Amino acid sequence: MEPRAPSQQETSTPSSMEKAEVLARKLNTAVRDSNVEYVLELLKEGADVNSKVESGWTPLQSAVQADNEELVRLLLDRGACPRARKDNGGTAFIEAAMVGNVSILKLLLDYGLDINDHDDNGFTAFMEAAWYGKEEALEFLYSKGADVNLRRAVSEENEKLHKGGETALMDACRKGHLSVVKTLVQEMGANVNICDNKDRNALIHVLREGCAKKRYESAVSIARFLLDPGGIDVNSKDECGKTPLILAVEMQSADLVEALLEKGEIDIDDADEEGNTALMVAVEKDDYDIAKLLCEKGARTDVGNLIAVANRNRAHNMARLLRQYHARVPETFEDWEPNSKRWRDQLKKLYQTYRPMIGKLKTFQYIQQRIQNTSQGGIYLGLYGGTEVAVRICHSTEGDKEKMFFEKCGNCEHLLKHFQFEKARGYMYLCFPLWEKNLEEHLQEAEDPVDYKVALKMIFQAVRELHSLGFAHQDLHPSNFLIDLGGKIYLADFDNKRALIEGKKELVNSDVEALGRLVLYVLTRGRKPLQQVSTEDLAADSPDYNEALDLVISLGAHDDRGLEGLSKHPYFWSIQTRFKFLKSIWNKIKDLPNQKAIFQAPNVTQSSPYPSWTEEVDQGVLKIMTKPKKGKYYKYKDDVTDLLRFIRNMDEHPDTRITKKIGDHAEYFLRLFPALTIYVYNSLRQQPKYSHFVDIQDTSL
Structure with a gap:
């Protein structure tokens, strides 16, 4: 059957959704035109008071932008949501700060809004008030608890690109609002030395904007204000490495250059990423007065080809000035290749x-x-x-x-x-000494398999060494373990969180617990953040699973072995050492009168993990070992001592028939009985009479 074509009436009648969209557009337009009567009429017709138009604007946000308090109240009374967000995350409250209407801010704040709430770009109402120079709104928001020094919050992706981090003070500086800057600093205690994610402080922001002609005068005034009381970092740099002095020269403000030079801590010869000093910039711009001032203050004239630049500009007076101050051709650099690959x-x-x-x-x-x-x-x-x-x-x-x-x-x-x-x-x-990566980067970026045991051995030793100096680290984060070009690991403490132990065992315990989390982090290759990783993330099919799990548990339990003893834990043993250990135990207990009772003692907290081992082992091998070519018949029982005896006898009396069946003895037994080593180790260690049996030196690492 062919589908029925829609009738003319069906195609011409708008859907309910289309009607709603039309009403939404009309309502938003009426609000922006401040047409109260038409707004009421549209609401009566069924227009949604919380409908959105292009870019996510709601009628309430449009009413705020129109600075119409009457309409704002009307829409709120009709159910408008004050928390609704535009596509960029902006709210009516943030919009009110841009407009600077304190009455609307008060009205919206009564709805329990967070005064430090921000849009998707990190702008708060306080920042917007500073940006647009709305001083009355700024003072109101401050009186209600707005955070003066809050830095602009951005997404993790943008933070990696060094975007964000600006403050309200930086915004006021950029837009040239001198009065707002003074209010922020003098009355609200704004920190002049906070830096954004590009390491720029407020002074850098104002000087960068001052290079534009329309901002020149306000930039000079604001910069002089920031410099006058002292305390601001005059050696801060922008993302191109330009200092305030270089930026002041680019502005061609001799007054600011002189004011900066009066600060004794300034480095007159500092250079940007291109190697340009303040004098080089002055010569390039043919600013004789600033160049003369810099020369008089001792700026170096032997860097940069200053004479050549002056000649190119046909600046004869500049060239004479430079010769007077002994300008000469700069040195050239030989080719050089660093050792570091990453840097x-x-x-x-x-x-x-x-x-x-x-x-x-x-x-x-x-x-x-x-x-x-x-x-x-x-x-x-x-x-x-x-x-x-x-x-x-x-x-x-x-x-x-x-x-x-x-x-x-x-x-x-x-x-x-x-x-x-x-x-x-x-x-x-x-x-x-320069390092290549930290442990966090190494684990997440390594293409080749990581030798976890070697890495953890070095990490354990680093913590032990710090404790031996009398300090607890208190911040054993992967980023604090540094790896050089040869793969050697070093522990650093750049955040200066270390504390003197001085008998405070809780500090040592805290480090040891943190080391347990770090072990998990390393063994799971940093797939989860350090604080989220758990023993459940360990790979149960790993040949080291049982030993690794026991090591982590021991670290978290403040084990009496301490880091010295746990550094010799079976996790760090090679396969051959584990197998040698199992063999050696039978030799040590075979002449004891109650050898079978050793693994059944009351203080042995776990039962045998292999109560039916004779059924799990290769039956052909068991048959050969039960009735060997030479020697008497012996039937092995399902207990740990006989399993150890079986392992020892089979390896001490090699049989080619067995080797053909199972291959390497150590690999076979540890694959078949992966929990045996740690079970035997812990069973003996828990008994003072036999604990010395577990002392074994692994020379494989």
């Missing part, structure tokens, strides 16, 4: 770019040269006398304390120790 490109860039030397150290404290974030600041690449290093920068007083600690680590094999240090302008530059 190769950044190191070559650092090598080839001009940087003012700090003693024997060349480093660049900006985002593209940063290799790790810590709560105490970033870790940066460096070259110390040509050696590749990682550099931590701290105030001299703090640096002296850190240096003393790292000197204590000098004889430790797996604790990070400092290589060299430099001091300059009240800062200490601690240099460490």
